[in-house]
Structure formats: structure tokens, C-alpha cells
Amino acid sequence: MIIRVRKPSDLSSSDITPEHVYVNRRMFLKQAAASAAGLALAPAALGALERSGPIRAPQQVDYARLKSELGEPVNSYKDITTYNNFYEFGTSKSDPAKNSGDFHPHPWTVAVEGHVKNPGSYHLEDFLAPYKLEDRVYRMRCVEAWSIVVPWRGFPLADLVKKAEPTGDAKFVEFTTVMRPSEMPGQRTGVLQWPYVEGLRLDEATNPLTLLVTGVYGKDLPNQNGAPLRLITPWKYGFKGIKSIVKIRFVEGMPHNTWWVTNPREYGFYANVNPHVDHPRWSQARERRLGELRRRETLMFNGYQDEVASMYAGMDLRKWF
Amino acid sequence: MNTKRIVLVLKVLLWLGALAPTVWMGAGAIFGWLGANPIEKLEHVSGMTALIALLATLVVTPVRRLTGWNPVIQLRRPMGLFAFYYVVLHFGVWMGLDLSLELSWITEDIAKRPYITVGFTGFLLLIPLALTSTKRSIRRLGKRWVKLHRLVYVAPALGVVHYYWLVKADVRIPLLMAAIYTALMLLRVPGWLKGRARRASVVERSLAKPVEGREPGNAMAVGAID
Numbered sequence: 001m002i003i004r005v006r007k008p009s010d011l012s013s014s015d016i017t018p019e020h021v022y023v024n025r026r027m028f029l030k031q032a033a034a035s036a037a038g039l040a041l042a043p044a045a046l047g048a049l050e051r052s053g054p055i056r057a058p059q060q061v062d063y064a065r066l067k068s069e070l071g072e073p074v075n076s077y078k079d080i081t082t083y084n085n086f087y088e089f090g091t092s093k094s095d096p097a098k099n100s101g102d103f104h105p106h107p108w109t110v111a112v113e114g115h116v117k118n119p120g121s122y123h124l125e126d127f128l129a130p131y132k133l134e135d136r137v138y139r140m141r142c143v144e145a146w147s148i149v150v151p152w153r154g155f156p157l158a159d160l161v162k163k164a165e166p167t168g169d170a171k172f173v174e175f176t177t178v179m180r181p182s183e184m185p186g187q188r189t190g191v192l193q194w195p196y197v198e199g200l201r202l203d204e205a206t207n208p209l210t211l212l213v214t215g216v217y218g219k220d221l222p223n224q225n226g227a228p229l230r231l232i233t234p235w236k237y238g239f240k241g242i243k244s245i246v247k248i249r250f251v252e253g254m255p256h257n258t259w260w261v262t263n264p265r266e267y268g269f270y271a272n273v274n275p276h277v278d279h280p281r282w283s284q285a286r287e288r289r290l291g292e293l294r295r296r297e298t299l300m301f302n303g304y305q306d307e308v309a310s311m312y313a314g315m316d317l318r319k320w321f
Numbered sequence: 322m323n324t325k326r327i328v329l330v331l332k333v334l335l336w337l338g339a340l341a342p343t344v345w346m347g348a349g350a351i352f353g354w355l356g357a358n359p360i361e362k363l364e365h366v367s368g369m370t371a372l373i374a375l376l377a378t379l380v381v382t383p384v385r386r387l388t389g390w391n392p393v394i395q396l397r398r399p400m401g402l403f404a405f406y407y408v409v410l411h412f413g414v415w416m417g418l419d420l421s422l423e424l425s426w427i428t429e430d431i432a433k434r435p436y437i438t439v440g441f442t443g444f445l446l447l448i449p450l451a452l453t454s455t456k457r458s459i460r461r462l463g464k465r466w467v468k469l470h471r472l473v474y475v476a477p478a479l480g481v482v483h484y485y486w487l488v489k490a491d492v493r494i495p496l497l498m499a500a501i502y503t504a505l506m507l508l509r510v511p512g513w514l515k516g517r518a519r520r521a522s523v524v525e526r527s528l529a530k531p532v533e534g535r536e537p538g539n540a541m542a543v544g545a546i547d
Contacts, residue, residue: 075357083357091491094356144489146358191491262490281486282434286426290357294421 061135063217066151068137070303072289074149077217079290084224085142086243087192088177088184095186096224103183105227105244114174114250117165124228130163131155133214138234140241141273141302145295146288152232153215158206160248166202170250173205174198175231178246192258198231198242199255199269201311209234209307212245235304237271268321272312273302277321328392335396339403342370343410360418367411372484374404375477376501383508398454401473405451412444436486443479446472477502 066074086096089103108124133153141147161173177196181187187194204210211232214221221227226243233240239259259267266280275285275298286295301308312320346366349355355362381397384390420426430437450472452458459466481502485495 079357087490091489093358146361148357189493191493278433281436283430288358288360288419293360293418295419295426 061218063135063151066135066137068139068149072139072149074137074151075290080148080150080216081222081224083148083290085144085238086186086224086226088186088194088196088244089224090186091191097222099185100223103180103223103227103244105221105223108228109246110229111247111249112160112164113247115167115170115252116250117167118163127229128155128214131159135218136211138209138211138232139302140232140234140238141287141298143237143239143267143271143279143284145279145282145284145286145298146290147298147302148290151217152211152213153218154211154213154232156208157200157210157212157231158208160212161202161206164248164250166250169252171202172251172253172255173200173202174247174249174251174255175200175242175245176247176249177242178244193261196242196258197255197261198240198257199251200231200233200240201254202250203311204233204308207233207308207311209304235273235301235308237273239267240271270312270317270320272308272317272321273298273300274317274321275300277318324392328395331393331396332399335399335403339374339400342366342407360414363414364411364419367407367414368484371404371407371411372477372480372498374400374407375473375480376498376505378404378473379477379502379505382512383505386508386512402451402454405447408444408447412441436483439479439486440483443476443483446476446479450476474506 063074064076068074082097083093084096085093086100089096089099106124109121110124110127111119111121113119133155135151135153137149137151139147139149157173175198177194178184179187179195181194186192200210213226213230213232214228216222216225221230226241226245229245230243231241231245240257254269257267257269259271260269273284278284284298287298288295299305346355346363349362350359378397378400381393381400385393416422416427420430431441432438450470453462453466453469462469481495481498484498485492488495
């Protein structure tokens with residue numbers, strides 16, 4: 001399955017695509033291009049050469065050729081970094097890439113607070129120092145019914161929770177985006193309530209799939225993708241993935257996440273990907289994968305059912321959408 | 322410049338302006354500048370252009386009233402037809418590319434999503450208007466043509482609602498369009514009041530003495546769709 005959270009010491013040589021495979025692949029491609037029949041064979045053969053699933057091997061990875069555990073190819077770096085919902089920089093998909101040039105993700109401070117034994121405020125470098133970053137390929141399904149496959153780099157939020165040592169009162173984790181109207185033009189409008197807030201139940205926060213992300217395609221996060229630190233919960237709609245986080249607070253009550261505040265009838269707290277529960281204004285049964293022509297069926301929990309369904313056993317997912 | 326020439330220049334400008342979005346979309350599809358989700362981009366550009374064109378069509382009559390320059394009315398039909406063209410393009414991209422011509426998806430969306438229901442209704446309303454946009458239809462339908470073409474006030478309203486209902490949170494542009502639509506409708510009110518008074522007096526006079534030498538169909542067609 002997809003979760004293979006391992007220490008670097010567990011890394012076996014087969015996890016890294018050796019250089020000679022690349023060389024061979026290029027030769028193979030050249031040969032394939034020489035004949036039409038060869039061209040038709042090329043994708044399948046390439047697929048066989050690729051390893052799938054989350055990987056860690058920052059140095060030699062050809063990120064563009066990575067695949068998800070279901071064999072889906074990752075989207076291009078260009079698609080991932082030019083098609084974004086990040087209303088702090090504007091409401092159209094191309095706005096964040098255009099309008100985030102003046103944003104400064106360094107220096108950066110992250111506060112861990114609330115019901116924890118080890119609260120603190122950290123410079124980003126110190127904050128990240130204890131954790132091992134790893135690359136993982138996840139699907140991202142937007143509530144707007146499009147999806148994208150992204151090789152993220154980050155570390156499990158569970159590791160942070162463990163270090164923070166939540167007390168018995170901590171039932172939820174609340175995240176807050178930085179408030180910088182001077183650098184984030186969207187925050188100078190009233191389109192949403194600023195700063196952006198998101199939250200997870202504590203068990204969701206410690207689910208091995210949940211990542212605090214610092215990079216994409218093996219590089220640091222660009223501003224438009226939520227530099228320098230964002231959340232990724234691949235079984236939930238994309239808006240749960242709060243960007244440019246400055247505060248991680250352990251709380252007792254369910255956090256008031258921004259989209260829920262904006263329109264509680266249309267956006268819930270859980271926001272689990274669910275093809276059977278439509279958004280009031282559009283179907284969630286299907287989605288457009290960026291780069292594909294025909295819509296595909298949306299998978300329950302975005303295809304991560306085995307890893308997350310047990311957390312919601314007995315819950316009415318129509319009510320808790 | 323004589324009137325004919327001015328109208329010709331305006332028509333050329335209209336054609337250039339109206340075809341520019343089509344050229345942009347076509348070139349974007351060829352050169353790949355439509356972004357990561359080209360189908361969505363085509364839907365947005367064609368839909369936005371359709372809505373702007375529909376509103377622009379409603380500008381013609383107030384301009385004629387305010388300037389008193391009647392030949393401007395000749396731009397109204399091509400503008401309306403361009404609006405219809407972009408509505409058709411918008412609908413075609415949605416049906417053919419976005420939903421891959423899957424009939425069950427299409428009917429489900431039209432039935433279940435209010436913003437699509439409204440948009441689709443607007444599209445349906447425009448079909449008879451486009452079909453009866455010829456001079457022959459105007460003559461043949463007479464007063465009924467005038468009544469039928471009042472739908473041109475309904476379609477943009479449905480278009481604005483369609484747009485307002487589909488955005489997630491940023492309703493600024495849909496609201497701006499609603500304001501423009503409202504203003505354009507309010508500008509017509511004085512004309513309607515005057516027209517009603519005039520028709521009343523025409524009826525009075527015609528009771529006394531029949532009016533001769535008029536082509537009722539044409540006169541109504543040009544005058545009454547304000």
C-alpha cells in the first residue's frame with residue numbers, strides 16, 4: 001500500500017532508480033522513436049521501468065516520471081505550480097503564480113501551542129531540524145471536481161504531534177495561515193475571512209498519510225503552493241491543505257475552518273472526498289484529472305480508503321461532510 | 322464621412338472585437354497557453370464573452386436614445402448573433418469536451434445543478450431569437466416578433482444568475498454584471514413609458530383617421546424592442 005513510512009536506514013538500493021536505468025531508458029526511447037510500432041510500446045515499457053508509490057531518494061529521482069501507487073503519472077511541475085487555489089493571492093487559478101512574487105517565506109516562524117506539554121515558537125529551520133523529509137506521490141482532489149497527482153516532500157504530522165505531546169484536552173489541531181495583507185493582495189479583499197484557518201481531528205492529524213509539506217518535485221515549495229510549510233491530507237478535498245502555516249494549535253473544540261465559516265451548507269469540517277455526497281451545486285461523482293480529456297470516477301476517500309476509512313466507522317458521512 | 326461609411330467602420334470593428342476571443346482560444350489550443358485545465362479555460366472564456374456580448378447587445382438601444390443617432394441600431398443584430406454564437410460555443414465545450422457527450426451526465430447536470438439549469442434555460446430562450454433574426458421573419462411575424470424578442474431581456478439575467486451561482490466565494494464580477502444589467506434595464510424605463518403614451522395617442526388618432534403609408538411590422542420591430 002501507499003504508506004511506507006520508513007527511516008532513511010530502511011532505504012534499499014532498489015528504491016533509487018539507478019543512473020544506468022536512465023541511460024538505458026534514453027536509448028530505449030531513441031530506438032522506440034525510430035519506429036511507429038516502437039512508439040506504441042514505449043509507454044508500457046517505461047511503466048515497467050518505473051517504480052511506483054511513495055519514494056525517498058531526493059538525489060537521483062526523475063520526478064516527472066514518478067507514479068502514484070495506482071500507477072497514475074504525476075502532473076508536470078508547470079501544472080502543479082501554475083494552477084492553484086490560494087485566495088490570498090487572488091481567486092483565479094493563475095493568480096497565485098502571478099501575484100505571489102512579493103511574498104517572503106524566509107525568515108519564518110512557526111508556533112506550536114494550546115494543549116501540549118511542549119509548546120514553542122520556532123524558526124522554520126529549527127522547527128524542521130528533527131524531522132526526516134521524504135517524497136510521496138499523492139492524488140489531490142479539489143472540491144471543484146478536478147484533481148492532480150503531486151510528488152510532495154514533507155514529514156508526517158504525527159511526528160510533530162508526538163514531539164509536542166498533546167494533553168488529554170487536545171481533541172483537534174487547528175492551523176492558521178500567515179496574515180500579511182501587504183504581501184498577499186487577496187487578504188486586502190473581503191472574499192474570505194482572513195487569516196485562513198483549517199483543522200483536523202487528532203486521529204486525522206496522526207494518520208500516517210497526513211503530511212506537513214515543505215517541497216514539491218524535490219524542490220522547496222514555491223510561494224503559490226504554500227511556501228514554506230503547508231498541510232496535505234490526500235483523502236480530503238484540497239481546501240483542507242492549508243498553506244503558509246504559522247500556527248499549529250492543539251484545541252478541545254472543533255476548529256472553525258474558513259470555508260465552513262464562509263458557507264456551512266456547502267463546506268464541512270471533515271471534507272472527506274466522497275463521490276456519493278454531492279456538493280450542493282455540483283456533482284462529486286466524477287472529476288477531471290488535469291491532463292486528461294474524459295472525466296474519471298472519483299474514488300471514496302480519494303482512493304485512500306484502506307488507510308483512513310476506519311477513522312470514520314459508524315459516522316454518517318452525509319451529515320459530517 | 323457619410324452615415325453608411327461610419328456604420329461600415331463600426332461593423333468592421335465589431336467583427337474584429339467579437340472574433341478576437343475565438344482567435345485567442347483557437348491559438349491558445351494550438352500553442353498551449355490555455356493552462357493546466359484547457360477545457361475549463363475554454364468554458365470560462367466563451368461563457369464570459371457570451372455574457373459580455375449579451376449585455377453589449379442591450380447597450381445599443383439606450384445609446385440610440387441618448388445620442389439620437391439611429392443608424393447605430395444596425396449593430397444590434399450582429400451583436401445579438403455573436404452573443405448567441407458564444408453561448409453555443411460555451412454549451413458545446415461543456416457538452417462535448419467537459420462532459421464527453423455522455424448523455425446521462427449532461428441530463429443529470431441540467432436537472433440537478435440549479436446553475437446549469439438556469440444557464441441551459443437561457444441558451445434555449447436564445448434559440449428562437451437567433452432563428453427569427455432575419456428580415457423575412459421580422460416582416461412575417463410582425464407584432465409577434467416584437468413580443469418574442471423581448472426574451473432578449475430574460476437571457477442575460479439568466480446568464481448573470483448562472484455565473485453568480487457557480488462561483489465559490491468571489492462574487493465581485495457576477496455582482497458587477499448584475500449591476501450593469503440592472504442599469505441597462507432601468508435606462509429603458511423612460512422609453513417604455515414614452516412609447517406607451519405614444520401608442521395610446523396613435524390609437525386615438527387612428528380612430529379618427531387611418532394612418533397611411535406605413536409598414537407596421539418593420540416600424541414596430543425597430544422601435545419597440547428597446
